[in-house]
Every structure is written in structure tokens, then in C-alpha cells.
Amino acid sequence: MMINHAAKEFLKNISGGNVRFDEPMSRHTSLRVGGTADFFAEPDSLEALVDIVKWTSAKSIPYLIIGGGSNLLVRDNGIRGLVISLKKCLNCITDNRRNDIFVEVSAGAGVNLQRLCFFAMNKGLEGMNFALGIPGSVGGAIVMNAGTEHGFMEKVLDSVNVLMTDGKIEKIDKTNIDFSYRELALKLEQNKGAVNRSSNRSSNRSIIISGKFLFTRNEPAKLKKEAESMLGARNRKQPTNLPSAGCFFRNPQSGMTAGELIDRAGLKGKIVGGARISMKHANFIINRDNASAADIIALMEEAQERVDKHFNIFLEPEVKIVGE
Ligand SMILES: Cc1cc2nc3c(=O)[nH]c(=O)nc-3n(C[C@H](O)[C@H](O)[C@H](O)COP(=O)(O)OP(=O)(O)OC[C@H]3O[C@@H](n4cnc5c(N)ncnc54)[C@H](O)[C@@H]3O)c2cc1C
Incomplete structure (x- = not known):
């Protein structure tokens, strides 16, 4: 793709955009392979992310969102257009009591999935242990409906916030999310019921910026014991x-x-x-x-x-x- 001077200057000057050019994707994927991305942005705030997304959408420049790059194979000739990594933004976890049974936890898409697992475990919140050992980000895990024999994201997710290409943010409740094996489809208000599916076969331009999870209470010590046994079994098999x-x-x-x-x-x-x-x-x-x-x-x-x-x-x- 021809990147003209004006486009480069614009991207370089987005405050907190951290844009680089011809970035080797082998640095950003767990398989450690892949050619270069024309542009690679690591926005350090939601505002910078919104600026980048609005600009690329207005210019019809294709973009790919990545979290931990742990489910990605980038071909050797690289990626034309922009790769946006969420590693440096959307990094907050917060918890709130919902009622006597459930505790709500919100996590940004850029949060490391293991951090969320340990946050829940240490606070005595049951529900995330299934994901222990799955690398990557919360956003990537939601999009992939990541899981193991012990559970998957669908079980604990209550709603997601999605950034649309025009910069608007939409909350989508679980009832408007179709989960299936290693993928999900969002019924977006803006698309008037159309489904935004995260499969290999179609493009997905909306960005998950956070998820809200519902956990029940349990003893941290009990959750830790369970975690040790699950992680042990994983390491023996993989x-x-x-x-x-x-x-x-x-x-x-x-x-x-x-x-x-x-x-x-x-x-x-x-x-x-x-x-x-x-x-x-x-x-x-x-x-x-x-x-x-x-x-x-x-x-x-x-x-x-x-x-x-x-x-x-x-x-x-x-x-x-x-x-x-
Ligand atoms: C050693 C190892 C073990 C693994 N074990 C498991 C396992 O047990 N179970 C399992 O399910 N998976 C497993 N995986 C695969 C992988 O870790 C998961 O699929 C993980 O959830 C991907 O998260 P990520 O942030 O790395 O996503 P990425 O690889 O960065 O992205 C995956 C897809 O999601 C999209 N995406 C990422 N973030 C967003 C976002 N915020 N908004 C919109 N789209 C987004 C990307 O464009 C891409 O299409 C394993 C991987 C490794 C390397």
C-alpha cells in the first residue's frame, strides 16, 4: 500500500498514538513469524484509539486489531494497512457488588487475561479459573470465546462495550451476543440487527473495548488450590x-x-x-x-x-x- 507523506505525518502526530512504520509482526505474535505491517499503532488511551479508528475509517484504510497476538498467524509478506495493538491501553479492572450472589467485574480489552484470572482468584471471585494459562488479552479472549474443558468466556461474560468505526461506543448485552465454539457474533444496534461475526471468513471492524463479567463468591484458598491443579494438568499436556x-x-x-x-x-x-x-x-x-x-x-x-x-x-x- 502507498502510504503518502500526509498520512504518515497525521498518524505520527496523533497524541498517544505511538505509531511505527514497517513493523515486523513477528514481534507481536506468539508464533514469532510474519512480515511487516505498513503501520503499527499502540495507542496509550481510549481517546488516541478513537482518533486513529475514526481517521482510518474516513480514509478507508483497512485495520486489524490485535491483543496478545496469541491466536494469529501473519503471512510472510505482512499486513497492508494498519495494525492496532491494544496492549498499552484499556488496562483497567474494577469490581462492584451487584447483589448477594454476584459480583460484577469490568475489564478493559487490553488487560492481560491472566491478570484478570488472578484478580478474581485473589478476591475470592469464582468463574475465571477455566482460563488460567490461556495467553493473550481480555478482548482477544472475548472475540475468540476462548475456553478449555472447564469453561469458556460465554459462561462469565455479561455484556461488552464496542467501539464503532464512527467513534461511538455501544453496550451490547449478553442477550444480543451469539456465542459459539471459538467465535461470537454481536447484534449491533447501528447495523439494525445485522450480525458482526468474529470468524475467519468475514471481516470484523468493530472493536471490543471492555467486557463486564459476573462472578460468584468463593474462598480464595479453594480457588488457588483448584488453579494449581488446572495449571499443572495444562503444563503436562501442552x-x-x-x-x-x-x-x-x-x-x-x-x-x-x-x-x-x-x-x-x-x-x-x-x-x-x-x-x-x-x-x-x-x-x-x-x-x-x-x-x-x-x-x-x-x-x-x-x-x-x-x-x-x-x-x-x-x-x-x-x-x-x-x-x-
Ligand atoms: C500456548 C497457548 C495456549 C493456548 N491455549 C488456549 C486455550 O486453552 N483455549 C483457547 O481458547 N485458546 C488458547 N490459545 C489461543 C489464544 O491464546 C486465545 O485465542 C486468546 O484468547 C487470543 O487472545 P489474544 O489477545 O492473543 O488475541 P489475538 O491473537 O491478538 O487476536 C485474535 C483475534 O481476535 C481479534 N481481536 C483481538 N482483540 C480484539 C478486540 N479488542 N476487538 C476486536 N477484535 C479483537 C483479532 O483481530 C484476531 O482476529 C492458546 C494460545 C497459546 C499460544
């Missing part, structure tokens, strides 16, 4: 010492998991370039040695072909694949 994006494929609706299918298709340990299908968990593609995005995509395609051939099941990626 390769956590090398870059990855967690489970690469969505599990089929029934039957064997994606990991079991890939294992049975004989691909555990398979290497392409610097990427490898983990020996510990076959649904993890790991960057073992300076992999390129192309190496990872080649492994992904091989897994899809082999599983399709053996079991007649097409594995859909859970990881969002973006860029050129």
Missing part, C-alpha cells in the same frame, strides 16, 4: 516452552479431537523447515527454529490433506491467518 498459537485447528463437532486425528494420521513430530507438529500435543504447530509463516502453512495444509484422506474430515484452523 508444549509451553516453544512459540505456538495454541491449538491450531478447531475440534470437529463430535468424535476425535483435531489432535487425535493428526496423531492417528501419523503426523506427530512432522517437520517442515523451522516448524514442527508437536510431539507432546499434535494440535500444536510450533516454531522450533526460525520458521517462516510459509513453513507453518505448509504443515497446516499437510495435516488437512492427511486427515481428510484418512478420515474424510476437513480440519478448519482455529488460528486467524492474516496478511499477504
Whole structure:
């Protein structure tokens, strides 16, 4: 994309915008691969975020929001347009008693998900332990309806605040959110009932800026004990010492998991370039040695072909694949 001088100057001068140019996306994704983004902004306030979003929308410049980059594969030729990272803004957590049973907790989209888990646990608020060990941000976890065998975001989320491209903020209650496996769809007032879906197949330009959660009360010591056991089990099952994006494929609706299918298709340990299908968990593609995005995509395609051939099941990626 041609970035003209005026556009660069405008972005550089947005107060608190922290805009950089030709930024390697390998620095911002847990897989540690990916080419450069034309522009990369790390706004340090909601105001700076709104200025950037309004400007890019008015200029029809495409943008991609990222949280922790822990579910993203950026292709080797990078991203045309703007990447907006929420790591430096929307970082507040607040709690309020709602009634005798529930405590409301609001968390900004930029809050690290583990920080929210530990905040709840230390205050004796039950509900977030399921997400212990899931990297990334609160915003990313909401968009992905992130979860584990112990629960998922839908269970605890009460409402979200969404920033629209015109700078307006809309609150969406749970009744207007369609949750499904690793995605959600927002019924936005502005779109008059249209659905804004967070799947790989459609673009999602609205930005989640915060979520409100409902937790019940429990003993912090009991929650901590549960947390230790959940984290222990996770570390035994998953390769956590090398870059990855967690489970690469969505599990089929029934039957064997994606990991079991890939294992049975004989691909555990398979290497392409610097990427490898983990020996510990076959649904993890790991960057073992300076992999390129192309190496990872080649492994992904091989897994899809082999599983399709053996079991007649097409594995859909859970990881969002973006860029050129
Ligand atoms: C080691 C490892 C283990 C993992 N284990 C799990 C697990 O157990 N369960 C699980 O569900 N996931 C797991 N994941 C995947 C990942 O951590 C989750 O999907 C996480 O919730 C993504 O959050 P993020 O902030 O990193 O999102 P990103 O990767 O930054 O973004 C993911 C998607 O959400 C969009 N997005 C992000 N923030 C916003 C926002 N505020 N508004 C609008 N769109 C937004 C992005 O554009 C992108 O499409 C794992 C990943 C790793 C590396």
C-alpha cells in the first residue's frame, strides 16, 4: 500500500498514538513469524484509539486489531494497512457488588487475561479459573470465546462495550451476543440487527473495548488450590516452552479431537523447515527454529490433506491467518 507523506505525518502526530512504520509482526505474535505491517499503532488511551479508528475509517484504510497476538498467524509478506495493538491501553479492572450472589467485574480489552484470572482468584471471585494459562488479552479472549474443558468466556461474560468505526461506543448485552465454539457474533444496534461475526471468513471492524463479567463468591484458598491443579494438568499436556498459537485447528463437532486425528494420521513430530507438529500435543504447530509463516502453512495444509484422506474430515484452523 502507498502510504503518502500526509498520512504518515497525521498518524505520527496523533497524541498517544505511538505509531511505527514497517513493523515486523513477528514481534507481536506468539508464533514469532510474519512480515511487516505498513503501520503499527499502540495507542496509550481510549481517546488516541478513537482518533486513529475514526481517521482510518474516513480514509478507508483497512485495520486489524490485535491483543496478545496469541491466536494469529501473519503471512510472510505482512499486513497492508494498519495494525492496532491494544496492549498499552484499556488496562483497567474494577469490581462492584451487584447483589448477594454476584459480583460484577469490568475489564478493559487490553488487560492481560491472566491478570484478570488472578484478580478474581485473589478476591475470592469464582468463574475465571477455566482460563488460567490461556495467553493473550481480555478482548482477544472475548472475540475468540476462548475456553478449555472447564469453561469458556460465554459462561462469565455479561455484556461488552464496542467501539464503532464512527467513534461511538455501544453496550451490547449478553442477550444480543451469539456465542459459539471459538467465535461470537454481536447484534449491533447501528447495523439494525445485522450480525458482526468474529470468524475467519468475514471481516470484523468493530472493536471490543471492555467486557463486564459476573462472578460468584468463593474462598480464595479453594480457588488457588483448584488453579494449581488446572495449571499443572495444562503444563503436562501442552508444549509451553516453544512459540505456538495454541491449538491450531478447531475440534470437529463430535468424535476425535483435531489432535487425535493428526496423531492417528501419523503426523506427530512432522517437520517442515523451522516448524514442527508437536510431539507432546499434535494440535500444536510450533516454531522450533526460525520458521517462516510459509513453513507453518505448509504443515497446516499437510495435516488437512492427511486427515481428510484418512478420515474424510476437513480440519478448519482455529488460528486467524492474516496478511499477504
Ligand atoms: C500456548 C497457548 C495456549 C493456548 N491455549 C488456549 C486455550 O486453552 N483455549 C483457547 O481458547 N485458546 C488458547 N490459545 C489461543 C489464544 O491464546 C486465545 O485465542 C486468546 O484468547 C487470543 O487472545 P489474544 O489477545 O492473543 O488475541 P489475538 O491473537 O491478538 O487476536 C485474535 C483475534 O481476535 C481479534 N481481536 C483481538 N482483540 C480484539 C478486540 N479488542 N476487538 C476486536 N477484535 C479483537 C483479532 O483481530 C484476531 O482476529 C492458546 C494460545 C497459546 C499460544
